[in-house]
Amino acid sequence: MANVALRNVRKAYPNGFEAIKGVSFTVGDGQFCVLVGPSGCGKSTLLRMVAGLETVTAGEIDIGGRVVNQIEPAERDIAMVFQNYALYPHMSVYNNMAYGLRNRGMARDEIDRRVREAARILELTAMLDRKPRQLSGGQRQRVAMGRAIVRQPKVFLFDEPLSNLDAKLRIAMRVEIRKLQRRLNTTSIYVTHDQLEAMTLADVLVVMNGGRIEQIGNPLDIYQKPATTFVASFIGAPPMNLISLRDSDIRLHTQPAEAGILGIRPEDLQMANGAVPRDGIALELTVEAIERVGAETYVYGVRSQQGALPAVSSKPGELPPGEILVRIPGQSGPKVGERIRASAPRDKLHVFSADGGQRIEL
Amino acid sequence: MVEHEGIRRYVAHVILWIGIAIVAFPVYLAFIASTQDNAAIANGQMSLLPGDHFLETYYQTIFVGTSGSTREPVGTMMFNSLVMAMLIAVGKIAISIISAYAIVYFRFPFRMTIFWLIFITLMLPVEVRIYPTYKIVADLHLLDSYAGLSLPLIASATATLLFRQFFMTVPDELLEASRIDGAGPFRFFWDTLLPLSRTNMAALFVILFILGWNQYLWPLLITTRDDMQTIQIGIRKMITTTDALTEWPIVMATAVLAMLPPVFVVLVMQKLFVRGLVETEK
Numbered sequence: 276m277a278n279v280a281l282r283n284v285r286k287a288y289p290n291g292f293e294a295i296k297g298v299s300f301t302v303g304d305g306q307f308c309v310l311v312g313p314s315g316c317g318k319s320t321l322l323r324m325v326a327g328l329e330t331v332t333a334g335e336i337d338i339g340g341r342v343v344n345q346i347e348p349a350e351r352d353i354a355m356v357f358q359n360y361a362l363y364p365h366m367s368v369y370n371n372m373a374y375g376l377r378n379r380g381m382a383r384d385e386i387d388r389r390v391r392e393a394a395r396i397l398e399l400t401a402m403l404d405r406k407p408r409q410l411s412g413g414q415r416q417r418v419a420m421g422r423a424i425v426r427q428p429k430v431f432l433f434d435e436p437l438s439n440l441d442a443k444l445r446i447a448m449r450v451e452i453r454k455l456q457r458r459l460n461t462t463s464i465y466v467t468h469d470q471l472e473a474m475t476l477a478d479v480l481v482v483m484n485g486g487r488i489e490q491i492g493n494p495l496d497i498y499q500k501p502a503t504t505f506v507a508s509f510i511g512a513p514p515m516n517l518i519s520l521r522d523s524d525i526r527l528h529t530q531p532a533e534a535g536i537l538g539i540r541p542e543d544l545q546m547a548n549g550a551v552p553r554d555g556i557a558l559e560l561t562v563e564a565i566e567r568v569g570a571e572t573y574v575y576g577v578r579s580q581q582g583a584l585p586a587v588s589s590k591p592g593e594l595p596p597g598e599i600l601v602r603i604p605g606q607s608g609p610k611v612g613e614r615i616r617a618s619a620p621r622d623k624l625h626v627f628s629a630d631g632g633q634r635i636e637l
Numbered sequence: 638m639v640e641h642e643g644i645r646r647y648v649a650h651v652i653l654w655i656g657i658a659i660v661a662f663p664v665y666l667a668f669i670a671s672t673q674d675n676a677a678i679a680n681g682q683m684s685l686l687p688g689d690h691f692l693e694t695y696y697q698t699i700f701v702g703t704s705g706s707t708r709e710p711v712g713t714m715m716f717n718s719l720v721m722a723m724l725i726a727v728g729k730i731a732i733s734i735i736s737a738y739a740i741v742y743f744r745f746p747f748r749m750t751i752f753w754l755i756f757i758t759l760m761l762p763v764e765v766r767i768y769p770t771y772k773i774v775a776d777l778h779l780l781d782s783y784a785g786l787s788l789p790l791i792a793s794a795t796a797t798l799l800f801r802q803f804f805m806t807v808p809d810e811l812l813e814a815s816r817i818d819g820a821g822p823f824r825f826f827w828d829t830l831l832p833l834s835r836t837n838m839a840a841l842f843v844i845l846f847i848l849g850w851n852q853y854l855w856p857l858l859i860t861t862r863d864d865m866q867t868i869q870i871g872i873r874k875m876i877t878t879t880d881a882l883t884e885w886p887i888v889m890a891t892a893v894l895a896m897l898p899p900v901f902v903v904l905v906m907q908k909l910f911v912r913g914l915v916e917t918e919k
Contacts (some may be wrong), residue, residue, distance in 0.1 A: 311823040328813050361810035374828070375818030403803035424820075 277339030277352075277429035277462055278304055279325065284334035286320055286486075294320045296486040297334070302479060305460045307453070309494075311473035312483035313509070319434055321483075322466045326355050339429050349378075355432040356424035359439060360415045362407040362422075368394075369403040372421045386425075395420040396455070413444045420452070426460065431456070433465040437472065449475060470510050474498065478559050482506050502634050508537045514574065515540050516599050518549050521629060528554040528621070531637070535629025541573070541602035543623035546615055554621040560599055562613045572608045573603040576615065664896070671695070671889035673842060678885040698890040705873055711891050714868040717786075718850055719898060721867060724787035725849030726842050733793050734834065736828055742812070752801075759794040763855060771858055780804035781865045790849070796841055803837050804830065805857055839909040847899045868895045 286295035295418040296315045298419040302308040310318040323329040325336055328347035335342050343351050354375075362371050369390055378387045388544075394400045397417040407415055416436060421433055433452070437445045453476055456463050467473055473480055474494045482489045482497065494510075499513070501507035508514040518525060518537045525537060539556070552556040560576030569575075576599050601617045609615050626635045656809065666685075670678055673688035739745075739778040740752050763770070770789045779785030807830070815825040856867045866874070875888045 283890035299689065326813075326817065329814065348813075348816045353817070355814070355817050357810045357814065358807060359810055361808065363829055364812075365829075365835075374820070378824065398886040422814075 278302065278337075279308075279339075279430055279462055279464065280313075280335075280337040281321075282335040284321070284324065284336060285332045286317070286324060286338050287332045288474040295324070295332075298486075298488055299334075300322055300479075300488065302462055302464060305462055306307055306478045306604035307456050307463045307465065307476055308479040308481060309465045309467060309473045310481045311467055311470060312489075314468055316483045317486040318466045318468075318483050320626075322434055322464060324433055325464060326353055327351050328444060345569065352429040353432055354426045354428040355434065355438045356419045356423050358389045358435040358625055359435075360419040360517075362415060364407055366404060367462045368399060368406050368410070369419050371407065371418055372425050375422065375426055382403075383512065390421075391426075393425045396419050396424070412440050413448065414441060416448060419531040420455070429462065431463040432474070435467055436465075437467075438469070445472075452476065457512050460609075471495050475512070480510075482509060482551065482634055484509075491551075496532070500634065501538075501625065503632055504536055504538065506568045507625060507627070509619070511540060513541050513600050513602065515625070516544075517627075518599075525556065525558075527556065527624070527626070527637075529637075531626065531635050534626045535637055538625035538627060539623065540618050541600040544599075544601040544617040545619065546574075546601065546603055546609070551618050552620040555619055556621075556624060558599055558618050560601070560615050560617055562609050562611050562615060563598070565607075565608060565611060567606055571602070572603050572606060574600075574603065574608055574615070574617075576601065576617070654774055657717070664893075667889045667892050669895055671698075671886050675882065675884055675886050679882055694886045695894075696896065700889050703884050703887050709863045709866065709871070711868065711871060711887075711894060713864055714866055714871040714891075715894060715898070717783075717865060718784050718867040718869065721786045721847050721852065722849035722898070724783060724850075725790050726845035728787060728791035729793040729796050729845050730838055730841055732791055733796035734831075734838070736799050737804055738830065740797075741801055741804040742822070742825075755794050755797050757794075759798075767854070767858070774859060779916065780859050781862045784880050785859050786852075786865075786867075788865075790852065792854060793845075796845070799841065800834065800837065803834060807833060836909060839906050843867070843906045843910065845900050845901055850895075850899055862903075881915050 279632055281301075284295055287293045296318075297320060300308075304383050310321060312318045320329060327343065327346065331344045333477075336344055337351065338351055340590045363374065365588070366374065372390045372393060373386050376389065379595075390403075391400070394403055399417055399421060401412070402410060402418075404413060407418065410418065416439075421434065436452070437448050440448060448492050449472055452465075460618050465472075465476060466478075477494050478591050479491065480494045480497055481491050490497055490506045497506060498510055498611060501510060504517055508517060515538045518539075520527075520530070520534055527534070527537070538554075544558070547557075558572075558576075560578060562576050563573055564575040565572060577597055578599060601615075621637065622637070624637060626637055627633060628635060670683060671694055672691040672887060674690055675686070677683055693880075698710070699712040700710050716797045737756065740748060740755075746824055748851075773832055774780060774789060779788070811829060815829055820828060842899060851869060852867070853873075855871050856870055857873075860866050860870065868891065872888060872891050876883055876892065878884075
């Protein structure tokens with residue numbers, strides 16, 4: 276049981292590349308913290324620094340009230356689950372779990388008790404004598420989890436542990452991990468690039484980009500009030516529509532002077548032929564494509580009045596310039612080529628400064 | 638179509654059998670010759686069927702030796718060869734796996750320089766550095782000893798490179814997991830890296846054992862005492878006789894005996910070797 280605190284942590288490589296540019300946050304005792312961000316944002320590096328596998332260039336990492344910068348990974352009282360599981364291929368499942376305990380000189384019957392208990396929790400009892408190569412992906416993942424929990428560490432570290440599993444198993448294991456963490460009540464830090472995993476697992480969500488923290492908070496707060504356009508487009512699938520206010524004729528009722536970018540989530544847009552909601556906004560769209568996924572329908576439209584105006588910079592995960600995505604429930608919807616009007620009430624609008632850096636409260 | 642396949646297969650088998658015959662016939666001939674009477678071989682009237690001197694010839698070869706040229710039974714020579722080949726194979730594997738471990742997993746000054754130095758020695762075979770090596774071994778009073786036979790041949794750039802390449806394919810996460818599990822450098826080497834290298838070591842042992850067994854030039858130079866000579870030298874000495882008839886049955890029996898240990902090593906190690914190729918454990 277421990278808090279984990281990072282204080283202005285930096286990481287620079289000898290070639291001068293700065294992977295982490297000053298990061299501070301605290302994970303409370305028993306909390307599940309998820310670091311999320313695109314690949315290359317430094318989230319794995321940060322986790323490896325907490326584990327002690329990477330050196331810390333500047334700042335402090337504090338686990339349970341002890342600064343661990345100079346302490347070996349084995350002495351930090353952490354356990355880590357790796358993306359490719361990193362099971363010892365030549366050892367049985369039992370020995371994979373027992374190895375770390377033996378190295379600590381724990382009594383044989385205590386090791387046996389802990390391994391069997393972990394195997395029971397993870398339903399691995401029948402497989403204790405097998406080698407990792409005789410297990411399926413999901414079972415290997417559970418062995419990796421087992422290796423972490425037999426240690427009864429202060430902190431669990433997860434480095435994209437589910438990304439090697441197929442979609443169905445990933446969802447099942449996601450729920451398992453959450454339940455297990457609740458039951459053991461161990462402080463956890465979990466790295467992922469999957470925003471759905473991040474939203475569902477986190478008590479504390481840390482959104483990272485380019486070695487910096489973009490936003491920290493409760494997942495739903497971040498979803499409802501993204502601090503920057505980066506967070507707005509990264510959290511939520513499909514991503515938020517971002518429209519440059521400078522280059523278009525859209526005007527908000529009482530528009531803040533510094534407002535530059537308007538964001539509307541696809542699910543907040545309504546297909547309405549009637550009046551525009553008071554103080555809200557309405558977009559005239561020509562339907563370009565329709566995707567029906569069963570429970571809902573995605574309508575891709577181009578703003579009718581927009582000619583060839585450039586929209587907000589197109590980063591990966593964002594829509595092409597000028598395109599607006601509307602998400603409507605059910606399977607009905609307009610046809611391709613039809614002109615529609617999508618509207619959103621004022622309280623569903625997000626406004627950001629022109630450079631996309633800051634959220635502006637309406 | 639089926640018929641056509643049948644003919645093709647038949648032709649392929651015939652070609653394979655011819656190939657086997659070409660390779661196996663001299664070996665067969667050597668074995669036959671070792672069971673014949675020396676006079677029959679010497680006047681060129683050797684039969685292609687086994688003769689009746691089998692037990693007698695092999696007993697004399699292993700325990701007594703030739704009456705003239707070598708003065709030592711082949712049993713002693715085989716023992717010398719075996720000790721030398723084992724020392725070379727085991728020594729090479731031990732030294733190269735340790736140096737590869739140092740080069741791959743440790744950061745120390747001039748690491749790459751040392752790696753390149755090892756690499757460059759690949760270009761210096763025993764024959765090129767034979768004089769200085771002989772001088773050193775002589776100065777250390779290691780002539781006519783097992784240490785002198787094996788030590789100079791133990792360093793191996795090839796094996797070091799091979800282990801280095803293998804270690805680089807071992808995922809880094811395994812090392813990191815070991816660090817978190819509290820295994821230091823020695824434990825990681827002993828508990829994880831060595832078991833994973835098992836199949837590589839087996840393959841290398843086969844190659845190096847045969848290499849050591851077949852050494853000729855080096856033992857020829859540094860052994861002068863009869864009881865230290867290896868079987869390869871022994872065969873050569875048996876053939877060149879100055880004023881007596883070459884004892885061909887004994888020479889042939891020695892050749893057959895010289896073939897047995899490498900064949901045995903290949904047969905035993907092959908299982909491990911092939912299993913290593915089939916299972917992909919990494």
